[in-house]
Amino acid sequence: MTTNPTSEPAPAVTLDTSGLLCPLPVYKAALALKGIEPGQILELICTDPGSLADIPAMAHQRGDRLVRTEDRDTTQVFWIEKGTTT
Amino acid sequence: MTVSIQPHPTESTDANTPKRLALVASKGTLDQAYPPLILATTAVSLGWEVGIYFTFYGLDILHKDRFEKLKVASLANPAGPLQVPNIVGAIPGATALATKTMKRWMANSAMPTVPEFIDMARDLNVTFFACATTMGIMNVTETDLIDGCDIAGAAAFLDYAATADVQLFI
Numbered sequence: 713m714t715t716n717p718t719s720e721p722a723p724a725v726t727l728d729t730s731g732l733l734c735p736l737p738v739y740k741a742a743l744a745l746k747g748i749e750p751g752q753i754l755e756l757i758c759t760d761p762g763s764l765a766d767i768p769a770m771a772h773q774r775g776d777r778l779v780r781t782e783d784r785d786t787t788q789v790f791w792i793e794k795g796t797t798t
Numbered sequence: 799m800t801v802s803i804q805p806h807p808t809e810s811t812d813a814n815t816p817k818r819l820a821l822v823a824s825k826g827t828l829d830q831a832y833p834p835l836i837l838a839t840t841a842v843s844l845g846w847e848v849g850i851y852f853t854f855y856g857l858d859i860l861h862k863d864r865f866e867k868l869k870v871a872s873l874a875n876p877a878g879p880l881q882v883p884n885i886v887g888a889i890p891g892a893t894a895l896a897t898k899t900m901k902r903w904m905a906n907s908a909m910p911t912v913p914e915f916i917d918m919a920r921d922l923n924v925t926f927f928a929c930a931t932t933m934g935i936m937n938v939t940e941t942d943l944i945d946g947c948d949i950a951g952a953a954a955f956l957d958y959a960a961t962a963d964v965q966l967f968i
Contacts, residue, residue, distance in 0.1 A: 733907055735840040739918065742843035773817070773844035797814070797845075 720779045723755035723791060724748045730759045730787070737763055738770050745776065745794050753779065756790045763788050817846045820959035822967040826858030828868040828900055828912065829878070834968045835859075835915035841964075842922040849962075850919075851955040852947075853929035856968075857936065859912065860928055860943045866913050872896040879903060920946050927955050 727744045729737040737758045744754050756767065764783060767790045771778040780791035819841040823834040834856075838848045858864040872880035872895075873887035880887070880896035887896075904911070910918065920926070928947040932938065940949065948954075959965050 731908055733909065735836050735843065736908070736910075738843045739839050742845075770844055773846070775845070 720753060720791060720793070722753070724752040726755040726757070728757040730757060732758075733760050734762050734766060736760075738766055741767070741770065741792070742774070745774070745792065748794050750794050750796045752794055754792045754794065756792060758788045758790070759786055763790075767792070817841075817844075817964070818958075818962040819846050819848045820955070820962035820965045821848070821850045822955075822965075823850050823852045823856035823859060824854050824968065826855030826864070826868060828870040828897055830856075830968065831859050831865075831868050831912045832909075832915070834966075835912065835919060837966070837968075838919050838924045839915060839922065842919070842924055846963075848919075848922075849925035849927060849955070849958050851927040851929060851950070851959075853932050857929060857932045857938060859916070860926060860947055861938065862942055862944055865916065865944065866911075868912055869893050869897045870900050916944065925958075927958070929955075 725744055725748055727740060729740055732740070737756070737760050741754065741756050744756075748754060758767065760766070764781075767788070768778055768781075770776075771792055775795035775797035777793040777795060778790060779793050780789070782789040819837065821834045821837060823831070825831075834850050838850055841848045852860050858868060870878055871887065871893045872878045872882055873884055873892065875887075875896075878896055879899040880892065882892070886892060901911075926947045927950045928943055930949050930951045933949065
């Protein structure tokens, strides 16, 4: 499943959290987002079964924008555009 | 150790004010140390402000000599990592085995240890409130605690929690 396929710019950073469980994907994603500028994109790869719920919630709470979600069998890929408030 | 806790306004209307999570960590077993630390590190990752009030046995999570040696027992713990009859759980070594089993679960899942979680939370400016009453009751002194704790009583924590968006007792 791919939602919101867009012509967004390529991710500035890719973070692979395969094998990690909550809270590590969110924790590491937040650290990675600290290192990029507002408007830039973090590509986040997750295998935590909770990530399909957690990552949209994280983006919502932080004020980032989830521009892409891919759900591939056991792996989920998210593109998160850093917002201006965090 | 400095006491950096200040009274907070009773209400904030500033949209830029971060959300706040106020947790009470009241248990000092290995399994029960994880939930407050997981919730705290998650909340700060969401941009929230987080304070944890470590009280009664939960204070062991901040105790220099104990926080690396937290245990989980199988005795009277039917959901624990070592599911054996209580009479077996009472045998010397059963608690050590249950603790070892739980630590192995965590390591196999690439989960941080409790000391690692403490470091993560501290690096992200989570406020650690050490319950002053517990310290008095259990003869814990300031020097027994890890660095970076704020010694506080219930009033100071409630003042912090009064403006929290989420408050949980664990």
